[in-house]
Amino acid sequence: METLLRTPVKELIGRHPAAGLILDAFGIGCVPCSVGTCLLGDIVEIHGLSPEDESALLSRIAAVVSPGRVVESPETGAGRRRSTSRGNRSPAVKRLVDEHTLIKRFIAIVPDLIERLDVESARGRQMIVDGVDFVRTFADRCHHAKEEEILFSFLDPDLDILKAMLDDHRRGRARVKDLLDALERRDRDGAAASLAGYATILTDHIRKEDDILYPWVDRILSTHQIGEIYARFDEADERFAGMRANYEAFVVTLEAQFSPRGAEVSQ
């Protein structure tokens, strides 16, 4: 079982595709991951399953990997965690989740933005430039920078889930650059594809952070560390004083102009 827990998930799913289906059945969506170097044991730990689910998941995967062999049950991470579970989001993590909410409201408008994308008129181009400003300043410099410069510095930099999150940030930034390049060329289809690509990356990225990374962070960090992170978030937000209200107003204006859709990202 120890060997199985130390197996990188991409290698596991590559050799045993059924393992990917089992992970999926337990709400662990590793199959489409772009990195896939996370160890199975770390993945199971980070998802915070109940001891029963964790044991069932590992037993089913073990049966796929070594059919017919009796594999001993490991001490589950869920069992180790029970005594320290805190139940709800810390104020530091909650602030990041609240920022996600505004970003998701912007993403919910993207399909309508694409439908009415206008790269020819100055007004149409300005709307895209304003959207890019929201993405680069609020989503990236304000929100992602808080993660990269503060939150992640409290975690092991070698963790694969951090590498995956940083990779998402990089891919999102690349789509935004592609969008501006397409706008420069007056390439409507290119701009639409870049915008749609950004929305897809961020939607998936936010889901992973809200559902997996942040709950795990709240389980492993101490009260002292949460206090430190919260104070450093305060300092970081001072650099953007007043801007949050402006960006909220921007999203409200877009929502009034376009009808948000995509229920999966609007909550």
Next chain:
Amino acid sequence: MSGYAECPGSRMVDFTKKDAPEEAGGRVASQLRQWPIQLHLVSPQAPYYKGADVLLAADCVPFAMGNFHTDALKGKALAIACPKLDGGQDLYLAKIKGWIDDAKISTLTVMIMQVPCCRGLLGTALAAARQARRKIPIRCVVLGLQGDVLQEEWVEA
């Protein structure tokens, strides 16, 4: 029958049939790093509160929780109070506000017993936090009568 007889805060409960196992290893080191500790006696400006993680514990908490020093007090500055029997609760509110605004504490953990009267201590802490200019993370830990952690969560003022 006493007027308190049906109050969960003072109802008589006998735990003697349940022998708690003793830990091996002898003396447990105290994690207390200050004096005084009673909330009426402490000054919010005391150096040990500056930038600290503060534990505000109801009076009964350390008696109920067997591993209070290692699991709850370690690394924290302390104050104790009883929201039911202590007078001058308005002074308590002012002192907690002083911790947040003047001592600039980093976090506040409020540990209370499961009995309803203990909720008053959390209420006072949250009222102080609402009045304070600074915002800080606040945790509430609720203990059962034999010291088991029943609930542990971050709370908003």
